[in-house]
Amino acid sequence: MKILMLNGSGNANGSTRAGLDVMAEVFAENGVETEIVCVGSKPLHDCIGCGKCAELKRCVFNDDAVNSFVEKAAKADGFVFGTPVYYAHPSGRVQSFLDRVFFSxxxxxxxxxxxxxxxxxxxxxxxxxxxxxxxxxNKYAGISQMLTVGSTYWNEFHALTKSDVPQDPEGLQTLRNLSRNMIWVMKCIQAGREQGIQPPCTETGAMTNFVR
Ligand SMILES: Cc1cc2nc3c(=O)[nH]c(=O)nc-3n(C[C@H](O)[C@H](O)[C@H](O)COP(=O)(O)O)c2cc1C
Incomplete structure (x- = not known):
């Protein structure tokens, strides 16, 4: 089993990475492989709504990790999206990255x-x-038929820099419990598949825009 993780900070080795590492350690202890992809610190395109992805089957912008993330996602069994808080929202770059990942x-x-x-x-x-x-x-998950996993608190921890991370034991406990819950859910899905329980068929066709 493999978990694909996204570091949504421009700082590849900061607090977000430290939190992902805490989770990766629990995954490794349980034989679950992980890969961490970083959104990076170079300029990152926002989604421009060009719709080219419908034709190309990938995002039109090819100079960052968005398209390779989607390819890796196809082989992953679960995901962790991490972000620092910037002005009370996720980093701009993680939102640009995930907008393009999910739209394409x-x-x-x-x-x-x-x-x-x-x-x-x-x-x-x-x-x-x-x-x-x-x-x-979490809203990317909700519109994509993903199964959002919870923990013993909302999945947050507190740090200005990565050296602060060990000073939030409850935050770290939340991350460790989250990892264990994810492993359990992945094992349940695998066991269900082995018993012939397939995901439900998706009903499509209705798309109602709120205009007259
Ligand atoms: C532009 C900017 C905005 C920030 N806004 C907030 C904020 O709204 N609330 C907060 O508690 N911390 C805020 N911070 C602090 C970061 O969330 C914190 O330093 C975090 O640990 C950085 O994670 P990283 O090392 O993975 O980038 C902000 C930092 C930056 C650079």
């Missing part, structure tokens, strides 16, 4: 890369804006 995969056959798989979002802040940021990241 929705418009292509790679939608199945995410559907019916468990996901958790984790957020780190010095002080405030965590639950608002957590809500934003």
């Amino acid at each position: 995969s929705m418009c292509s056959d790679l939608y199945v890369a995410f559907r019916h798989k468990p996901v958790a979002s984790i957020v780190v802040a010095r002080r405030a804006g965590t639950s608002a940021s957590f809500d934003v990241l």
Whole structure:
């Protein structure tokens, strides 16, 4: 089993990465492989709504990790999306990255890369804006038929820099419990599949825009 993790900070080795590492350690102890993809610190395109992904079956912008993330997602059994809090929202770059990941995969056959798989979002802040940021990241899951996994608190921990991370024991406990819950959900899905329980068929066709 494999979990694909996203570090939504421009700082590849900061607090967000430290939180993902805490989770990766629990996954490793339980034989679950992980890979961490970083949104990076180079300029990152926002989704421009060009709709080219419907034709190309990938995002039109090819100079960052978005398209390779979707390809990796197809082989992953679960996901963790991590972000620092910036002005009480997820980092701009993680939102740009995930907008393009989910819009391009929705418009292509790679939608199945995410559907019916468990996901958790984790957020780190010095002080405030965590639950608002957590809500934003969870919304990608809700519209993509993903299974959002919970923990013993909303998935947040507090740090200004990564050296602060060990000073939030409850935050770390939340992350460890989250990892264990994710492993359990993935094992349940695998056991169900072995017993012939398939994900439900998806009803499609209705798309009602709220205009007259
Ligand atoms: C532009 C910017 C905005 C920030 N806004 C907030 C905020 O709204 N609330 C907060 O508690 N911390 C805020 N922070 C602090 C970061 O969330 C915190 O330093 C975090 O640990 C950074 O994670 P990273 O090292 O993975 O980038 C902000 C930091 C930056 C750079």
